[in-house]
Amino acid sequence: GQNIDQPTEMTATEGAIVQINCTYQTSGFNGLFWYQQHAGEAPTFLSYNVLDGLEEKGRFSSFLSRSKGYSYLLLKELQMKDSASYLCAVKDGAGKSTFGDGTTLTVKP
Protein backbone atom coordinates (compact mmCIF):
# COMPACT_ATOMS: atom_id res chain seq x y z
CA GLY A 1 0.00 0.00 0.00
CA GLN A 2 0.91 3.66 0.01
CA ASN A 3 1.13 6.26 2.76
CA ILE A 4 1.31 9.95 1.93
CA ASP A 5 1.81 12.72 4.47
CA GLN A 6 1.52 16.46 4.01
CA PRO A 7 0.70 19.29 6.42
CA THR A 8 -2.96 20.00 6.92
CA GLU A 9 -2.80 23.78 6.78
CA MET A 10 -0.36 26.56 5.96
CA THR A 11 -0.63 30.34 5.96
CA ALA A 12 1.55 32.76 4.03
CA THR A 13 1.62 36.40 3.01
CA GLU A 14 0.93 37.78 -0.45
CA GLY A 15 4.21 38.18 -2.36
CA ALA A 16 6.07 35.67 -0.19
CA ILE A 17 7.40 32.18 -0.92
CA VAL A 18 5.89 29.02 0.57
CA GLN A 19 7.06 25.42 0.50
CA ILE A 20 4.59 22.56 0.90
CA ASN A 21 6.20 19.24 1.80
CA CYS A 22 5.06 15.73 1.00
CA THR A 23 6.55 12.47 2.23
CA TYR A 24 5.51 9.10 0.95
CA GLN A 25 6.02 5.39 1.39
CA THR A 26 5.03 3.33 -1.58
CA SER A 27 5.31 -0.14 -3.06
CA GLY A 28 6.79 0.72 -6.42
CA PHE A 29 7.10 4.26 -7.69
CA ASN A 30 6.05 5.59 -11.04
CA GLY A 31 5.86 9.33 -10.50
CA LEU A 32 4.62 12.03 -8.15
CA PHE A 33 2.02 14.65 -9.02
CA TRP A 34 0.92 17.91 -7.44
CA TYR A 35 -2.63 19.11 -7.98
CA GLN A 36 -4.34 22.37 -6.98
CA GLN A 37 -7.94 22.36 -5.84
CA HIS A 38 -9.92 25.52 -5.17
CA ALA A 39 -12.90 25.24 -2.85
CA GLY A 40 -15.88 23.75 -4.63
CA GLU A 41 -13.90 22.87 -7.74
CA ALA A 42 -12.13 19.84 -9.18
CA PRO A 43 -8.38 19.19 -8.76
CA THR A 44 -6.23 20.54 -11.59
CA PHE A 45 -2.75 19.36 -12.55
CA LEU A 46 0.25 21.44 -11.47
CA SER A 47 3.38 19.34 -11.83
CA TYR A 48 4.87 15.90 -12.33
CA ASN A 49 8.20 14.49 -11.12
CA VAL A 50 9.55 11.04 -11.86
CA LEU A 51 13.29 11.72 -11.63
CA ASP A 52 15.16 13.36 -8.76
CA GLY A 53 15.53 17.08 -8.95
CA LEU A 54 13.66 20.30 -9.45
CA GLU A 55 11.03 20.98 -12.10
CA GLU A 56 10.23 24.65 -12.59
CA LYS A 57 7.11 26.01 -14.21
CA GLY A 58 6.63 29.73 -13.79
CA ARG A 59 5.93 30.65 -10.19
CA PHE A 60 5.59 27.00 -9.23
CA SER A 61 8.40 24.48 -8.78
CA SER A 62 8.37 20.88 -7.58
CA PHE A 63 11.22 18.86 -6.18
CA LEU A 64 11.63 15.10 -5.78
CA SER A 65 14.03 12.89 -3.88
CA ARG A 66 13.15 9.25 -4.50
CA SER A 67 15.70 7.91 -2.01
CA LYS A 68 14.13 9.99 0.77
CA GLY A 69 10.53 9.53 -0.33
CA TYR A 70 10.16 13.29 -0.30
CA SER A 71 8.80 16.02 -2.49
CA TYR A 72 7.97 19.66 -2.10
CA LEU A 73 5.96 22.22 -4.02
CA LEU A 74 7.41 25.73 -4.00
CA LEU A 75 5.17 28.68 -4.72
CA LYS A 76 6.83 32.04 -5.36
CA GLU A 77 5.40 35.56 -5.46
CA LEU A 78 2.24 34.38 -3.79
CA GLN A 79 -1.04 35.81 -4.98
CA MET A 80 -4.41 35.79 -3.25
CA LYS A 81 -5.72 33.41 -5.92
CA ASP A 82 -3.17 30.81 -4.77
CA SER A 83 -5.33 30.18 -1.71
CA ALA A 84 -6.41 26.58 -2.31
CA SER A 85 -5.78 23.00 -1.30
CA TYR A 86 -2.63 21.39 -2.72
CA LEU A 87 -2.72 17.63 -3.18
CA CYS A 88 0.30 15.37 -3.45
CA ALA A 89 -0.34 12.12 -5.36
CA VAL A 90 1.96 9.16 -5.92
CA LYS A 91 1.57 6.64 -8.71
CA ASP A 92 2.68 3.08 -7.96
CA GLY A 93 4.11 0.52 -10.32
CA ALA A 94 0.66 -0.75 -11.23
CA GLY A 95 -0.46 2.68 -12.37
CA LYS A 96 -2.65 3.40 -9.37
CA SER A 97 -2.42 6.91 -7.93
CA THR A 98 -2.97 7.58 -4.24
CA PHE A 99 -3.67 11.12 -3.07
CA GLY A 100 -2.62 12.74 0.17
CA ASP A 101 -5.22 14.54 2.26
CA GLY A 102 -4.12 17.89 0.89
CA THR A 103 -2.61 21.05 2.38
CA THR A 104 -4.94 24.02 2.66
CA LEU A 105 -2.97 27.18 1.89
CA THR A 106 -4.33 30.53 2.95
CA VAL A 107 -2.68 33.59 1.45
CA LYS A 108 -3.18 36.77 3.47
CA PRO A 109 -2.69 40.34 2.25
Added chain:
Amino acid sequence: DAGVIQSPRHEVTEMGQEVTLRCKPISGHNSLFWYRQTMMRGLELLIYFNNNVPIDDSGMPEDRFSAKMPNASFSTLKIQPSEPRDSAVYFCASSSNRASQETQYFGPGTRLLVL
Protein backbone atom coordinates in the same frame (compact mmCIF):
# COMPACT_ATOMS: atom_id res chain seq x y z
CA ASP B 1 -11.90 19.44 -26.18
CA ALA B 2 -14.77 19.70 -23.71
CA GLY B 3 -12.84 17.96 -20.94
CA VAL B 4 -14.28 15.27 -18.72
CA ILE B 5 -18.05 15.56 -18.52
CA GLN B 6 -20.04 14.41 -15.52
CA SER B 7 -23.75 14.33 -14.87
CA PRO B 8 -25.66 15.21 -12.90
CA ARG B 9 -23.72 18.05 -11.27
CA HIS B 10 -25.91 17.89 -8.18
CA GLU B 11 -28.09 15.09 -6.83
CA VAL B 12 -30.30 15.08 -3.77
CA THR B 13 -32.02 11.83 -2.98
CA GLU B 14 -33.56 9.92 -0.14
CA MET B 15 -31.99 7.02 1.68
CA GLY B 16 -32.72 3.74 -0.06
CA GLN B 17 -32.98 5.20 -3.54
CA GLU B 18 -30.76 4.19 -6.44
CA VAL B 19 -28.25 6.77 -7.64
CA THR B 20 -26.49 6.65 -11.01
CA LEU B 21 -23.58 8.96 -11.78
CA ARG B 22 -22.34 9.34 -15.34
CA CYS B 23 -19.00 10.22 -16.88
CA LYS B 24 -17.71 10.89 -20.37
CA PRO B 25 -13.89 10.87 -20.46
CA ILE B 26 -11.74 12.99 -22.74
CA SER B 27 -11.73 11.55 -26.22
CA GLY B 28 -8.65 9.38 -26.79
CA HIS B 29 -7.98 8.76 -23.12
CA ASN B 30 -7.86 5.08 -22.24
CA SER B 31 -7.88 5.20 -18.43
CA LEU B 32 -10.84 6.30 -16.31
CA PHE B 33 -10.97 6.80 -12.57
CA TRP B 34 -13.82 7.26 -10.08
CA TYR B 35 -13.00 9.14 -6.85
CA ARG B 36 -15.02 10.15 -3.81
CA GLN B 37 -14.10 13.23 -1.76
CA THR B 38 -15.27 14.10 1.74
CA MET B 39 -13.92 16.37 4.43
CA MET B 40 -13.25 13.42 6.71
CA ARG B 41 -11.59 11.03 4.27
CA GLY B 42 -10.15 13.29 1.57
CA LEU B 43 -9.93 12.09 -2.02
CA GLU B 44 -10.35 8.32 -2.29
CA LEU B 45 -9.93 6.22 -5.41
CA LEU B 46 -12.94 3.95 -5.79
CA ILE B 47 -12.14 2.14 -9.03
CA TYR B 48 -10.22 2.61 -12.24
CA PHE B 49 -10.52 1.21 -15.73
CA ASN B 50 -7.91 0.75 -18.42
CA ASN B 51 -9.20 0.19 -21.96
CA ASN B 52 -12.70 -0.28 -20.50
CA VAL B 53 -11.58 -3.09 -18.19
CA PRO B 54 -11.73 -2.64 -14.40
CA ILE B 55 -8.18 -2.88 -13.08
CA ASP B 56 -8.51 -2.11 -9.39
CA ASP B 57 -11.79 -1.88 -7.51
CA SER B 58 -10.32 -2.30 -4.04
CA GLY B 59 -11.53 1.16 -3.10
CA MET B 60 -15.20 0.39 -3.72
CA PRO B 61 -16.69 0.60 -0.23
CA GLU B 62 -19.15 -2.26 -0.41
CA ASP B 63 -21.52 -4.20 -2.61
CA ARG B 64 -23.90 -1.27 -2.81
CA PHE B 65 -21.43 0.36 -5.19
CA SER B 66 -20.90 -0.80 -8.75
CA ALA B 67 -19.22 0.71 -11.79
CA LYS B 68 -19.34 -0.08 -15.47
CA MET B 69 -17.59 1.11 -18.58
CA PRO B 70 -19.46 -0.33 -21.57
CA ASN B 71 -17.36 1.61 -24.10
CA ALA B 72 -14.45 4.03 -24.30
CA SER B 73 -16.64 7.11 -24.03
CA PHE B 74 -18.95 6.32 -21.14
CA SER B 75 -18.89 5.08 -17.56
CA THR B 76 -21.39 4.86 -14.73
CA LEU B 77 -21.09 4.61 -10.97
CA LYS B 78 -24.19 3.24 -9.30
CA ILE B 79 -25.13 3.21 -5.64
CA GLN B 80 -28.02 0.99 -4.64
CA PRO B 81 -29.43 1.44 -2.10
CA SER B 82 -27.99 4.82 -1.16
CA GLU B 83 -27.28 5.79 2.45
CA PRO B 84 -26.65 9.18 4.11
CA ARG B 85 -22.97 8.30 4.60
CA ASP B 86 -22.60 8.16 0.81
CA SER B 87 -23.02 11.94 0.68
CA ALA B 88 -19.86 13.28 -0.95
CA VAL B 89 -18.47 14.77 -4.13
CA TYR B 90 -17.82 12.09 -6.73
CA PHE B 91 -15.17 12.91 -9.32
CA CYS B 92 -14.45 11.14 -12.56
CA ALA B 93 -11.00 11.58 -14.10
CA SER B 94 -9.38 10.31 -17.28
CA SER B 95 -5.84 9.97 -18.56
CA SER B 96 -3.87 8.49 -21.39
CA ASN B 97 -1.24 5.90 -20.56
CA ARG B 98 0.21 6.51 -23.96
CA ALA B 99 1.46 9.82 -22.62
CA SER B 100 4.70 9.85 -20.67
CA GLN B 101 3.31 11.20 -17.44
CA GLU B 102 -0.36 10.14 -17.46
CA THR B 103 -1.76 13.33 -15.97
CA GLN B 104 -5.30 12.80 -14.73
CA TYR B 105 -7.87 15.33 -15.86
CA PHE B 106 -10.79 15.67 -13.50
CA GLY B 107 -14.41 16.34 -14.29
CA PRO B 108 -16.37 18.97 -12.35
CA GLY B 109 -17.75 16.38 -9.95
CA THR B 110 -21.21 15.31 -8.84
CA ARG B 111 -22.29 16.62 -5.46
CA LEU B 112 -24.44 13.92 -3.91
CA LEU B 113 -26.59 14.44 -0.85
CA VAL B 114 -28.47 11.47 0.56
CA LEU B 115 -31.12 12.44 3.09
